Amino acid sequence: MIDKMTNYHMTPDEFRKQGKQMIDWIADYYENIEKYPVLSQVKSGDIKDQLPDSAPTESESFGQIMSDVNSIIMPGITHWQSPDFFAYFPANTSGPSILGDLLSSGLGVQGMLWATSPACTELETRVLDWLAEMLQLPEKFKSTSDGGAVIQDTASSAALSAVLAAREKKTNYQTNDSGCLGNLVAYISNQTHSSVEKAIKIAGIGKNNLRLIGVDENLAMRIDLLENAIQKDLQDGLIPFFVCATVGTTSTNAIDPLNEIGNICLKYQLWMHIDAAMSGTAAICPEYRYILDGIELADSFSFNPHKWMFTNFDCNCFFVADRSVLIKTLSILPEYLKNQATESGAVFDYRDWHIQLGRRFRSLKLWFVIRHYGVNGLRYHIQEHIRLAQQFAGWVRSSEEFDLVAPAPLNLVCFAHKNGNDFNRKLLETINSRGKMYFTHTVINGQFVLRMSIAQTNTNEEHVRQAWENIQETAKELMDVY
């Protein structure tokens, strides 16, 4: 940002002006967000066809760009920050998070090594220790013990890191050198998130060496089937090495029995990873901390503040009980990255804790969020979301047209109209196409099931009530047509 006459950079004055307009644009967006259809209603190609085929040769004004944002981009947005967004799991943001992330973009540090910005590493370590305490994690997951944590982009990358660390620990770090040999076996339930299957493929373990364990009536992993599978694989000369337990499955929010799985992992010396991507946040409330009971038996654990903790994407927190295994698995030290701090062994170099080398200063937004809300503020909003979901589940229970299809332990309600799969699918599509709200589906034992994920930052009781009315009224309307 130097002399405007000799270069093309945006001047500080221009940055101040456009930046403040952008802040106003975002504030206006949140004030008007309920006016947009939640699910974008454009057709394939609608956006692309309005964009030129080639990049502009000459500089364009910021006004031109923002004009295109408004006219071309906005119709193609599905509004994840709308209080009427009940789809998938949320990807929440919040004011302090946006501003923390803005500071990160402005500072523009790349924290691959401690030395390349000590604050980037040390703030991350400290804030993740705060989180360990907030979640009442065992001491072993803190940096002050043998473990520690790192911010990863997504639970997918965290699961891959866990699989890799487990693979190397089990094979005494030989797989990194010699490659996979097709004899390691991993275990998940048939409800575990698809990212673990993807990790197993990426890591060279092979999908055929991934056992999908059956679930009980609550859709939680069955321990007897897990142990049977392990024993059979051992008999077949294979090497069981990894179990992923889930706290809050994507489909229905089922909670696997951590204690029992942990004891089996202990007995057979398997790595136990806990994927609590969505629901982990609930454990900051003392009354919901029970969902992590048994975590003292785990080797690794991850959850996403970018889902339910008001911290914008991407922000996954990945905790390990023994950081030396993770570091030994993922460490590479070429000459051009050597430096005194690294060689002293006194610092963390987080590039050895994940797949990527480069990393942005993501702990800033997490720090901003935790300080802005305080632990009590975060608890308040989590408790409120769960209260609203339980209220919604109550409405479904007392309805004559709809059934609750799975337990709703926290903030996800799985339900279906009594009229069968085709009707439920039609109901979902009709409501989503009208734009007032957006929710999605899953399939449980062949049944097409509607999912209400009640966790968006700005959702309050009125939004949930209107959603329920909308669902009931649209169902009635469709029944008249049928």
Place this chain on the structure above:
Amino acid sequence: MIDKMTNYHMTPDEFRKQGKQMIDWIADYYENIEKYPVLSQVKSGDIKDQLPDSAPTESESFGQIMSDVNSIIMPGITHWQSPDFFAYFPANTSGPSILGDLLSSGLGVQGMLWATSPACTELETRVLDWLAEMLQLPEKFKSTSDGGAVIQDTASSAALSAVLAAREKKTNYQTNDSGCLGNLVAYISNQTHSSVEKAIKIAGIGKNNLRLIGVDENLAMRIDLLENAIQKDLQDGLIPFFVCATVGTTSTNAIDPLNEIGNICLKYQLWMHIDAAMSGTAAICPEYRYILDGIELADSFSFNPHKWMFTNFDCNCFFVADRSVLIKTLSILPEYLKNQATESGAVFDYRDWHIQLGRRFRSLKLWFVIRHYGVNGLRYHIQEHIRLAQQFAGWVRSSEEFDLVAPAPLNLVCFAHKNGNDFNRKLLETINSRGKMYFTHTVINGQFVLRMSIAQTNTNEEHVRQAWENIQETAKELMDVY
């Protein structure tokens, strides 16, 4: 952002106020950035020790948080955006990029599927096609052909994706199912970035199946040695499957012979990946496009706008010639992600193009940058950086104390004082510890070599001249002491 009385969220008014102050904070930072020591001078633990052991129970004010940013965080920042940053490779940002990223944080969309924000997918596809044209890539890398591109976080993840696609193509997609069998072999030069070795380990190939091919006097991969290694592995019953060629190695900016490597890959049916993380950007200038000659033989190619194209981290662009191979390698489709658009086959779902499921709207910042600068503006700054680097190389050449240690084809100058390794190490540490500038080193054939990477957004002729004077004067001072 609803009623302040009933919740802890930041109100729109508060967001407007704090947001505008943050914009001013960032503009002030850039106006004063040369007053900071470029390399943070704190010691291990200095930052962490100033942060409380526990998260705050109650909400804290934004003023308190920003006060801690100034007093605790800032001393721990290594200033990557300083015009006196000549270390590693840059991780540049710019005004339009910061604002594009701010818009992305504000919109908070999660673009895992086309349907979850069509604009997120379609803008990305279009802008990457623009880049393909700007770089004069073969048609096959465009979305309008059989290929296409995706924004990944880093060149590490892109390299891993390339390795996986190559692995699956070579084994007819059997490795995803059956796991690795220890017989696939990959080839890189001994100058290739460490991320490729990391990818080979992650993918279950094994480091022992990675051949480090020797280099010529310009530190470029030797074709004769590559072909010899492939032939030997074939004789040994192994299966060569992957070569990574580099355009601009991290150590010295060496450029591997793409045409010759490509022909060997064609002959032996190996996947050819080109890693041009740093230097790829230069190819948008017609006079430097030659660095990509031979790319028509490649299967995949990646470069980082977050290095030299003024787009803040993270933004890697990964191009593939046949997107179906990549998608078939990385696709997973659980029930809860099914939707009409995906089932129609008419859209891209970018979560099938990389490791992660979730993704933020990163094409916004890239679009903002390209439009703000225009192609001519981007070329101007790239050309200027190369001109400054060539000038610096000229000064080294005509110096009696310093030698140029490697060719400087673009904007990286590798040089050393004639006084030997210990002296050069001392020179580097002394200069960096004084904070006026920051540069780093590499080792070439046992020689400790200084690296001047001249590519920071805000670096101009005066900064480079002062750096050279600083280096000369400090060397003189140290010689007096020695």
